[in-house]
Amino acid sequence: MRRKPLTRDSLTASMFLLPSQAGFALFFLIPFAMGAWYSLVDSPIQGSFVGLANYRELLGNAIFRHAATNTLLFTAISVPLNMLLSLVLAMLLNRSLPFRNGFRIACLIPLVVPVACVVLVWQTLFDQHGTLNGWLAAFGVAPTDWMESGAAFWVVMIVYLWKNVGYNMVLFLAGLQSIPTDYYEAASIDGAGAFRKLRSITLVYLTPTTFFVFIMSIVNSFKVFRETYLLAGSYPDSSIYMLQHYMNNMFASLDYQKLTSAAFLMAVVIVVLVFVLFRVERRISKSLG
Amino acid sequence: MKKVIFVALLTAIAALFIFPLALTVTNSFMSEGEITANYAALTGGDDTIADAGISYVKLKWIPELVTLSQYYSVLIQKPQFLFLFWNSALLTLPIIAGQIAVASLAAYAFSQLRFRGREPLFFLYIVTMLMPYQVTLVPNFIIADRLGLMGSYASIIFPGIFGAFGVFLLRQFMLTVPYSYIEAARADGAGHLYIFTRIVLPMCSSGLAALAILLFIDNWNMVEQPLVFLSDPHKQPLSVYLSAIGEGERGLAFAASTLYMLPLVLVALYAERYLVEGIQLTGIKG
Numbered sequence: 353m354r355r356k357p358l359t360r361d362s363l364t365a366s367m368f369l370l371p372s373q374a375g376f377a378l379f380f381l382i383p384f385a386m387g388a389w390y391s392l393v394d395s396p397i398q399g400s401f402v403g404l405a406n407y408r409e410l411l412g413n414a415i416f417r418h419a420a421t422n423t424l425l426f427t428a429i430s431v432p433l434n435m436l437l438s439l440v441l442a443m444l445l446n447r448s449l450p451f452r453n454g455f456r457i458a459c460l461i462p463l464v465v466p467v468a469c470v471v472l473v474w475q476t477l478f479d480q481h482g483t484l485n486g487w488l489a490a491f492g493v494a495p496t497d498w499m500e501s502g503a504a505f506w507v508v509m510i511v512y513l514w515k516n517v518g519y520n521m522v523l524f525l526a527g528l529q530s531i532p533t534d535y536y537e538a539a540s541i542d543g544a545g546a547f548r549k550l551r552s553i554t555l556v557y558l559t560p561t562t563f564f565v566f567i568m569s570i571v572n573s574f575k576v577f578r579e580t581y582l583l584a585g586s587y588p589d590s591s592i593y594m595l596q597h598y599m600n601n602m603f604a605s606l607d608y609q610k611l612t613s614a615a616f617l618m619a620v621v622i623v624v625l626v627f628v629l630f631r632v633e634r635r636i637s638k639s640l641g
Numbered sequence: 642m643k644k645v646i647f648v649a650l651l652t653a654i655a656a657l658f659i660f661p662l663a664l665t666v667t668n669s670f671m672s673e674g675e676i677t678a679n680y681a682a683l684t685g686g687d688d689t690i691a692d693a694g695i696s697y698v699k700l701k702w703i704p705e706l707v708t709l710s711q712y713y714s715v716l717i718q719k720p721q722f723l724f725l726f727w728n729s730a731l732l733t734l735p736i737i738a739g740q741i742a743v744a745s746l747a748a749y750a751f752s753q754l755r756f757r758g759r760e761p762l763f764f765l766y767i768v769t770m771l772m773p774y775q776v777t778l779v780p781n782f783i784i785a786d787r788l789g790l791m792g793s794y795a796s797i798i799f800p801g802i803f804g805a806f807g808v809f810l811l812r813q814f815m816l817t818v819p820y821s822y823i824e825a826a827r828a829d830g831a832g833h834l835y836i837f838t839r840i841v842l843p844m845c846s847s848g849l850a851a852l853a854i855l856l857f858i859d860n861w862n863m864v865e866q867p868l869v870f871l872s873d874p875h876k877q878p879l880s881v882y883l884s885a886i887g888e889g890e891r892g893l894a895f896a897a898s899t900l901y902m903l904p905l906v907l908v909a910l911y912a913e914r915y916l917v918e919g920i921q922l923t924g925i926k927g
Contacts, residue, residue, distance in 0.1 A: 364833050365756035372747035375803030380769055383780030383787075390783075441654065449647060457913055458655035464905040464916070465662060466862040468883035469898035472891065473661040476698055481682040486697025495697075514658070522917055523924040564924040567771065574773035578864040582884040596865075599775040603782065603869045615779035619772060626771055 391612035406613040416614065418590065419598040426505070426576065426594065430512055431569040435562070437513060438520030443554075445521070446528040456525075459518040467515070467578045474583055475499075478507050504589040511583070512576045519572065520565045527561030528554070563633040567626065662902070664700060669711055669895040671704040676892035711896035722879070722897050729878035729901075732794055732867075733860040736801035737853050744807025745849065749837050751808065752815035753823060763812070766805040774865040782869060796870045801860065807852050813922045814848030815841055851919025854908055861905060 391406050393399030410416050445455060477484050478498035485495035498507050531553065539549050555562075577596035580588055586601060587593070595618065602611040668676065682698045715722045750756070751763050769777060777800070785796035818841055826836050842849070867881050874882070879901050886894040909916060 361754045361833070362756040365750040365754040365759075368746045368750035368754065368833070368837070371743045372803065372808060375743065375799065376766070376769075376805070379784055379800045379803050380777065380780050381765075383782075383784040386783050387779050444647060444651060447647070449644060449651070451648065451651075453913075455651045455655050456917075457909060458658045460909055460913065460916065461662060461906065462658055464858050464909045465902045466880045466883075466905070467864065468862075468880045469665060469902040470661040471884045472894055472898065473664050476664075476680065476683065476700070479683050479698070481697055483698050483700050486699060489697060514661075518658070519920055522920040526921045526924060561924055568923060571771050571773070574775070577775070578862065581864060581868070582881075596773065596775045599778075600865075600868060603778070611779055611782075615776045618776050622772060622776070623768055626768065 387612040387615060390608050391616050394609070396608045406609045407617070410610055410613045410617070413610075415593075416595075416598055416610075419593055419595045422505075422591065422593055423574075423595040426509070426592075427570060427573045430509055430573050430576070431566065433509070434513055434516055434520060434569050434573075435565055438517045438565070439524050439558075441517060441521045442524035442528055445525060456522075459521050461518070462515045463518045467582050471579075471582045474507070474511055474579075499584055500589055502589070502591045504584065505591040508576060508580050508583070508592050511579045512573065515579070516569070516572050520569060523561055523565050523568070524558065527558045531557045559636055560633065563629060567629060570625070662906070664702070665895050665898050665902075667702050667704065668892070669899045670707045670709070671701075671892060671895075672706065672708050672710055673892045675705055676895070680891055711892045712900075714893050715896045715900065719893070721875075722893075724875070725877060725879040725882050726901065728876060729861060729863075729880060732797055732801075732863060732878055733857060735798045736804075736860050737856045739798070739802030740804060740807040740856060741849060741852060743802055744852070745811050745842065745845075746837070747808045748811035748815050749833075749841060751812045752818075753836075753841070754833070766808050770805040770809055778865060778869055781866075785870060791870060792872055792876075793870075794876070797863075797866045801866075807856070810852050810855070810919065810922055811845065811848055814845050814851075818844050847915055847918060848922070850912065850915040851922065854912055854916050855919045857908065858905060861901075 390396050390399075392401060392403065394402045394405070441459065445452060445459075449455070476482055479485075480495060480497040480500075482498070484498065489495060496503055498504060535553050535557075536549055539553060544552070574596065577594060577600075580592050580594060580597070581600075584592065586597065586604075588597070595614070599611065599614055602614065668679075671679070679701050680698055682696060751759065781796070781800040785791050790796040790799075822840055822844075823836055826840055831839075861880060863878055863880050867877050871877055874885075879897065883894060883898060883901065886897070
């Protein structure tokens, strides 16, 4: 993978990088550094240095803690579920089948459709007088107000899985197709069963793919705000009040201190997480040779 | 036999994926009267429903009478939808064009040139790319506030153009350009600008297409940025406003949704190869 150096072309590189870096610095790096400062003072205009007081206040804030717990819980449940379902789907599709391409397109459709376009359908399904309750009533089950109770958490989970399974499926499918088929043939000759082949060949050689799927799933799990917001507005049921709602309401009230300290906390958590994941991945890749 | 079971299973799964779209599209051809009658249970409120004896919405797939009246309303009677549609285009197109231009230049440097600090700088881009919007929106918000861009499209378009995703994706793609091509061009005395425009870009055309498609998908679905930056409802893109369409205009919303998703569904059908390629590139380590 690594190439021989062309030359030391720092000057050329800086010309090519100039537009990107100028914009990146102006819209991300510099304001982020300013934000770091805001999170340490008591007011954005002529504030005085208060150390970590804003962070202490943020961590002591019950609403923030509730939102952070919800986000963590949602990510912890949705990411493994998403990975499992998309792996199963990819394995189903990883064979010659009639309409295979059609099935693959069907899995990708939710990915391309804007959330707002299907919100009406979700509302129709999960309203108190919605279709789902209608079906349940036919079996004599009492109706649930899906969006206004703790059940909303699972509704959002379903909507998230519906949208995101296709993306991971594509990644897993590419990973599966890169495993040489003679590995399986050799294993069959040695008398390995289907389960053994899955554990010792498929899952092992999918490890690099799995790491990227894992990272992308975490990133995408944060985007579920779109669904929750469009389904339930700025103040949804408390079971789906996520960090992103909290942040958005801080934008609305122009609370710079809470906003910047919350952004910093989230950024630190993500950087640490990504760093650890890449470390683990490198170690496992090495042991695979 | 086994194949039949797989096909049946996959058909059921595909139906689950497709059904919200199918319902939206078929319902968009119903008259407002039919829609109102159909969805009465949702809008009626608790008491009236108990009186009328209808409690739950039944999904209805086939219009009693196929009509284009909703489309007539959306496209001709109520031009505000067209304005919001246009807003989406005004936000999305500059981001796609701008990010492709800026990111392809940067990706060339990251993939083909050697310079000091290349790896740490690239890591910085990756980290920004992985951040949730709610984190990157904070610096965007601070700078928009300082530059007086709040409420304008520029406050969304500029951070969009300089998003790190394009740099990441195109670098992945450009790493696949055989080194010998560039070496040969260098030996012939070609400059980097020439190599970039005449060799690398043409070879990466499917990567550029993949990036354009993925950016189109993400930005056409924009929700977070308009909520923070645009207070004027007339400036909102349709991706935010669609969900705010009032009761009694449900049929209209179905038609508007259908129109709004149409370009993306066409992309999925006709440019699936690039879409798949783009997604796969995000999963390859460089």
